[in-house]
Amino acid sequence: MDTTDALVQLSFQVQRILTAVGAEHDLSVVQLRLLGVLRDRTPGMLELGRHLGLDKSSITGLVSRAEKRDLVRRLPSPHDGRGVLVELTPLGHRLTRQGAAEIDRRIAELTARMSAADRARLTALAAALVTPFPDA
């Protein structure tokens, strides 16, 4: 199997895990990412769009659907009368923690047949690909 096949297939395998974990809580992968981004931030709508790679108009709907389920909350920006900040609700925090734990569990399961040394090698190599500035 060549590099492209291996990385593309692994990518789909990981996405299937994310889809399955989300589905346990009736969350799409995008909603899972939304919760993940908000875990340690309270961004405005535009900043949220930059994190997720989505247009502001897409963010409006995404946040509104999550808000309707009491996963996130809109707050008026204290410094800009036009702005809105988005933060997790307690329920959103709980779901985020549960989802992260379940993803960890399933990734561990995926790599369970590997030796610890191979797993460490894979982690280091994958991390190198996604951190343009290796300090980050």
Next chain:
Amino acid sequence: MDTTDALVQLSFQVQRILTAVGAEHDLSVVQLRLLGVLRDRTPGMLELGRHLGLDKSSITGLVSRAEKRDLVRRLPSPHDGRGVLVELTPLGHRLTRQGAAEIDRRIAELTARMSAADRARLTALAAALVTPFPDA
């Protein structure tokens, strides 16, 4: 960075590449996968659904949209009056080849800063995760 973070982030990085390559030809990632599956098969609708992990009703629309763009063709099944086979058109074949080449190019770019030895290690480790029966 831990294993989960590394694999999840790498997965999104690869998906972004697939999205970008698809977008060059106005194709979604799902449509790209459809073309990929048809590259060396002429399956029926149900079989196609199994390959893509989608319900048959989703396949109907997916194939119809691709057919409208002359990327695929429906054929009556020779052995079953109810069945339909799906195959690439010449245009579909051309797009599939172009897309695959472009994905290869971008994955090569992604791994360009790695040594050949590291790239081979990464490929082998990723392949091991996605091939439950290492012969396949």
Next chain:
DNA sequence: TATTGTTATACTCTATAACTATA
């Protein structure tokens, strides 16, 4: 004027349920 966010609109993608035609 420029920026933040929402709304209107249109399309893709997906599933469930009901349907048609064939086996």
Next chain:
DNA sequence: TATAGTTATAGAGTATAACAATA
């Protein structure tokens, strides 16, 4: 009866363009 596929319907997710409110 069972299977292959389509249709009707509903909803998420996405972008573009036009808009309102604030800077």
